[in-house]
Amino acid sequence: MSRGGPLRRLTYYLGAFHKRRLFQQGLRESTAADRWTADEIRAYHDRRLTELVRDAAAHIPFYRDLYARAGVDVARFSGLADLPQLPTISKADLLEHGPRMVRPGVSELRIVRHTTGGSTGTIATLASQRGIASYENGCIFALWSRIGVRRGDPIVTLRGALLDGGRRLYERDRLEKRLTISTYHLKDDTVDEIVRLIDDYRPKWLHVYPSALTLLANILQRTGRRLASPPRGILCGSEAVYPWQIELFRTVFGCRVYSHYGHGELALLGGWCEGAMTFHFLPNHGYLELLDADGRPITAPDQTGELTGTGYLNWVMPLIRFRTADYGAWDAPGPCPACGREHQRLARIDGRGQEYLVLRDGTRFPLTNINALHGMFFALIYRFQFVQDVPGRATLRIMPAVELTPPRMAEIRAAFAYLGPLGLDLDIVPVPDIPLTRAGKQRIVVTSEDLARA
Structure with missing residues (x-):
């Protein structure tokens, strides 16, 4: 054993413990937020928005200058009622001003940098504190738990993994009980092996990009193949799932379809409830606005607007009133008729602006x-x-x-x-x-x- 072996193992286990703790925190806080009343949700947003805006203006150069140019009196900012006074930002700001949007003085050891927007051709670099992904994964798991997903359930993932530089078809994670299949290998000449892998693994859930599962479903439908043991459900994310895809998945796999909405910028997270295909946005994750082309708030149901998010998770590079280039429409006001939650709800998300x-x-x-x-x-x-x-x-x-x-x-x-x-x-x-x-x-x-x- 090398001299550094025990230290590396200790570092690994400490890191795993930290990630597990943050995952549990995200799960616990998201589950608790399901029970908040409308008044509690509004008070929470007022408090978090006030803290976030004042802190950003005081410590982050980009926001200090942005609000000064806009004539915003940050000292008088008091939450939801004042939010429309703030300028919006977009991916163009991330590209042009990214370094000035990062909190100064934070050690690089505490920061994770990643890119977002590869699917649009416009790639921006984001910075966040270490562990934020684990917290958000806990939030996502809270959404999944609405339809019965439990820790330890075996899951097959079809989400764009390029395994070993494209040389491997699949990868098993025995600790997480997850089988990942490369979407780059979904072809007629590999479908027999893919079906065998899934049948042998007997997953309870398929976690997918809708476009990836569409390809597999098309092959299965065209060739007359079926899974020996259908999963309990399909967990869609990272892309819009269209009605024709939902119909296709139900026909081919014979199970329910669930979808959640999130993005690499970490400003918003929402998912369907257990009884309706409307997106319920987690208040502990961020605040959602719908804006028209001129930046005016949309409040009426069924009127399409751009999803604009203010995220609460990322204190290293916070995004305040971030225009996502995704579009959707509000559901009817009031608590959800299916589950009773008071969360902000969208009746639909039409996908990215370029998906028109x-x-x-x-x-x-x-x-x-x-x-x-x-x-x-x-x-x-x-x-x-x-x-x-x-x-x-x-x-x-x-x-x-x-x-x-x-x-x-x-x-x-x-x-x-x-x-x-x-x-x-x-x-x-x-x-x-x-x-x-x-x-x-x-x-x-x-x-x-x-x-x-x-």
């Missing part, structure tokens, strides 16, 4: 409205991607799974023909490959510039 097509008159057309995305379409293709550079015209790139004979191409074109009268001319082009992003995700709507940069 733009019609000739400038109207944004969400992918949730494209009803040609159904079983027939997925029986013929591996992946698809829309490319749009100008309003009213787009190209649908499809990666064939079978030979696309003229009758099959005619069938696909006929399924999308209804988009023309709505204001979108669509060209459909077979391509040999549609690469995944560095994170193993699939972008659904891109521009020609995105493709050239990839």
Whole structure:
């Protein structure tokens, strides 16, 4: 044994203990927040926002200068009522001012840096205190527990892992009872081994990127294969899950589908409750606003706005009124009819701003409205991607799974023909490959510039 061996083991176990403690804290506090009344939630936000804004203005150069230029009297800031007075920020600020958004004087030993935005082609570097991911994982587990997930349940993960530089198909974590399968290997010639791995592991849950599970579900449906022991549920995250995907997953895997919303910037976290597919946002994690294109708050249900978050977890590089480029709409006001929680709720999240097509008159057309995305379409293709550079015209790139004979191409074109009268001319082009992003995700709507940069 090397002389440094015992020290390394001690460091490992101390680190694991610290992560476990933060995980339990996130789980405990998120579970407790489920029982808060509306008045308790409002008082919590008032207190946390006041502390956060005053602290940021006093200690972080970016916010001190931002609020001074905007004429904000931080000493008089008192929470929710004053929040609209503050300027919003966006990923452009992270790119341009990132170093000035980090709290000075914090030891690098206490900081973790990571990138976000690889799926959009605009990569920003974020800084946070060590352990923040463990706390958020506890928050996510609190969301999952609403539908019966328990510690120790075996889970299969399909979430963009590139294992051993792409040389390995899967990886087992016996301590966490997790089997990770590389999304880069989801192909017809590996499906037998993947099905065998999942059947042998007998997971209770599949934790997935929806785009990754869509690929596996398409292969299973097209080849007539099925899992020997269906999971209890599918846990979607990191991407919008569309109605056609939910229908596909239920058909192929025969279980319930659950989704939560979060992002690498750590400003917001919310998930469906046990009785409704509406997103309940955890108050202990952050505060949610919906803003229109001019930055005005949206309060009416069913009116689409940009999710704008103020996160409570990251004190090293806090994000205050961060515009996420994701869009959604409020649910009806009041407690959730299904579970009674008083959390902020969204009836839907439409996904990122680029997950719209733009019609000739400038109207944004969400992918949730494209009803040609159904079983027939997925029986013929591996992946698809829309490319749009100008309003009213787009190209649908499809990666064939079978030979696309003229009758099959005619069938696909006929399924999308209804988009023309709505204001979108669509060209459909077979391509040999549609690469995944560095994170193993699939972008659904891109521009020609995105493709050239990839």
